[in-house]
Amino acid sequence: MKIAVVILNWNGRALLEQFLPSVVNNSPEATVYVADNASTDDSVPFLKKNFPQVKIILNKVNGGFAKGYNDALRDLKEDLFVLLNSDVEVTPGWLPPLIAEMENDPAVAALQPKILNYRKKDFFEYAGAAGGFIDALGYPYCRGRIFETLEKDLGQYDDTREIFWATGACMMIRRNAFFGAGGFDEDFFAHQEEIDLCWRLFNQGQKVKAVGASRVFHLGGGTLNSMHPRKTFLNFRNSLFTVLKNAPKKKIFMLLFLRLILDGLAGIKFLIALQPAHTIAVLKAHLDFYRHLRKMWNKRISSSKNIKYYHTSSVVLAYYLQGKKTFKEIENI
Numbered sequence: 001m002k003i004a005v006v007i008l009n010w011n012g013r014a015l016l017e018q019f020l021p022s023v024v025n026n027s028p029e030a031t032v033y034v035a036d037n038a039s040t041d042d043s044v045p046f047l048k049k050n051f052p053q054v055k056i057i058l059n060k061v062n063g064g065f066a067k068g069y070n071d072a073l074r075d076l077k078e079d080l081f082v083l084l085n086s087d088v089e090v091t092p093g094w095l096p097p098l099i100a101e102m103e104n105d106p107a108v109a110a111l112q113p114k115i116l117n118y119r120k121k122d123f124f125e126y127a128g129a130a131g132g133f134i135d136a137l138g139y140p141y142c143r144g145r146i147f148e149t150l151e152k153d154l155g156q157y158d159d160t161r162e163i164f165w166a167t168g169a170c171m172m173i174r175r176n177a178f179f180g181a182g183g184f185d186e187d188f189f190a191h192q193e194e195i196d197l198c199w200r201l202f203n204q205g206q207k208v209k210a211v212g213a214s215r216v217f218h219l220g221g222g223t224l225n226s227m228h229p230r231k232t233f234l235n236f237r238n239s240l241f242t243v244l245k246n247a248p249k250k251k252i253f254m255l256l257f258l259r260l261i262l263d264g265l266a267g268i269k270f271l272i273a274l275q276p277a278h279t280i281a282v283l284k285a286h287l288d289f290y291r292h293l294r295k296m297w298n299k300r301i302s303s304s305k306n307i308k309y310y311h312t313s314s315v316v317l318a319y320y321l322q323g324k325k326t327f328k329e330i331e332n333i
Contacts, residue, residue: 003030003099004078006057007086008068010037013046015086019219020051022089029095030082031055035072037062064189065168073178081178085127085169087219089118097213098172101160109177109206110198112166113214114144116153123150125218128167130157130327131210132195135315137258138243140165140195143210143327146319151326158212164309165198166208169218177206185241185299187292191231192238199246202309203301229281232270236263236285244289244296247309260286262316 005027009016016034023032035057036044047056057072073081080102084090098111115128124130129144129151143163144151166173171194181200184193198208243255263282270278289296311332318324 001079001099001102002077003080003082003095004033004073004076005030005082005084006033006035006069006072006076007084008035008037008065008072009039009043009086010062010068011039011041011043012086013039013041013043015219016043016046017050019087019089020054022091023084024051024053026090026092027095029099031078033057033072033076034086035059035068037064037068063186066184066188066190066193067186070183070186073175073183076175079175081173081175083168083171083173085218087118088170089217089219090170091215091217094214094216097211101209101211102172102174105207105209107205107207108209109181109201110166110171110173110208112163112171112208112210113216114153114157114210114212115167115169116215116217117150118217118219121217123152124157125169125220126150127169127218127220130212131161131163132165132167132198133312134164134195134199134310135312136310137255137262137314137316138239138247139315140192140239141312141315141327141330146315146325146327146330149319149325156328157210160209160211160213163208163210164202165195166210168194169220170216177201180204185245187295188238188241189234191234192242196238196242196245199242199309200301203246203307229277232278232281233285233288236266236282237289240285240289241292241296244293245299248307249300 033055034047037059038061059068059071101111114130115125117123117125124144126145129142131143132140134140143157185196247255267279267282312330318330324330
């Protein structure tokens with residue numbers, strides 16, 4: 001199978017200078033592309049001068065993560081795409097375990113490696129850790145990361161196993177699976193579009209896995225800092241979009257009612273923590289969700305299936321009320 005490693009860039013010249021050498025040097029199995037999202041810095045001239053072996057895709061507009069990748073991947077012919085953030089350092093031999101799993105299990109649509117913290121390399125990183133899941137209400141969490149709590153990597157997730165979603169920070173996905181599921185939803189702009197895509201793959205009966213034999217290091221916050229209210233807005237709104245589009249039809253309005261209550265409590269928590277901008281971001285997220293409700297409802301793919309998509313009833317209650325901070329404490333409760 002032919003492989004394309006595709007790095008989406010927007011005004012990230014410094015990140016490319018820091019992290020692209022590891023990708024070029026450690027990915028002999030793949031063709032490396034940088035898809036530039038209409039940058040206004042000198043990213044493209046820098047690439048042409050310093051990395052002539054890297055192919056450049058010029059997107060006409062900055063459509064965020066979702067549209068940026070949809071536009072970039074549309075004309076590529078490789079069998080496997082690796083979507084890789086520009087602030088990821090890859091390690092020698094990171095690709096072969098992912099490729100082998102794709103070859104050994106045709107039912108697998110997407111994979112991710114272990115995502116470790118670039119600054120604290122013996123800890124998992126927020127964006128994906130060792131594989132993503134959602135609870136019954138659609139809140140995401142990971143093996144190795146529950147909300148803000150990051151586990152130390154002690155080899156506890158070195159296995160290969162099915163997960164619910166693979167992180168967009170480093171996701172290998174079959175070309176046919178990506179386009180067969182409709183690609184990323186461009187209304188998301190950025191954040192949680194990979195969860196939406198993986199839920200659609202799940203509803204189609206396809207698998208997503210984490211491969212512990214492969215590891216990369218993610219800086220995180222390279223484009224939008226984790227404490228930025230804009231990120232809070234996108235995460236809360238897009239999580240609601242994902243539930244509305246993909247959850248079993250008979251459960252949706254109950255789920256949204258419970259999310260309204262819990263998201264409201266999150267807004268109060270931000271206020272108590274003297275972070276009013278994040279409280280406002282949560283409020284704006286819900287208002288924007290209701291504004292798009294009909295549009296998102298019309299994107300649902302009709303299905304008679306009522307598949308259980310979660311292992312945990314409520315990661316919020318387990319974490320905040322029961323004090324369970326690790327994946328192994330939370331799984332299957």
